[in-house]
Amino acid sequence: MSAQWMDTFDFRAPEDSGRAQVWVSRRNCSISPRQLLGFFVSLSLLSLLVAGMCWVSGAKLVTPFTLLELLAMAGALLAYARHAADRERVEFGPERVVVEWECAGRVERLELPTRQTRILLHDNGLIVFKAGQAQAFAGRYTRAERREKLARELRRALIAA
CATH class of the missing domain: 2.30.29 (PH-domain like)
Known part of the structure; x- marks a missing residue:
């Protein structure tokens, strides 16, 4: 029942x-931890691709800030995933x-x-x-x-x- x-x-x-x-x-969670991981990986790959293109074209400071941004995003998403269940x-x-x-x-x-x-x-x-x-x-x-x-x-x- x-x-x-x-x-x-x-x-x-x-x-x-x-x-x-x-x-x-x-x-009430709109996204599961597994879906969140997939989102983060795809976001990271796209950001790293853009940072790599910037590195090749001479904008060397984009890559460290991209890594810092991804680190902050990982921390926020980890906090969300810990409480999803x-x-x-x-x-x-x-x-x-x-x-x-x-x-x-x-x-x-x-x-x-x-x-x-x-x-x-x-x-x-x-x-x-x-x-x-x-x-x-x-x-x-x-x-x-x-x-x-x-x-x-x-x-x-x-x-x-």
Whole structure:
């Protein structure tokens, strides 16, 4: 069972977990890291070709600036690619709620008891899962005006778990 939620969320009940419900939110990326690499390589080849033609015609300073430009572009694209796979995952099970988030390849996970978990909207606009002193935030990849509706749907899923 799968349905798209508001551009970023995917709700499904996995076959292997019985009653568990899973919500996955991903960063909205228009280009994959592999496509980005292809773009950068083609851009680099074209820039180096132009710099080589300038070198041959006597404009020797174009090549160092081209290399500097490509180095800066590589840094920016690397920062983009590191965060292209960022995601949040919330799983509601009968015994526990698992909130997991990945940022730049680092995964953090918090398990909360289902019966004690509350879902609130935090002052910073994010959705907070609270159980006692433990708390986890979600909704980073959902537009701000859609978070309240998402929080209501997550509360319904928590009640159903």
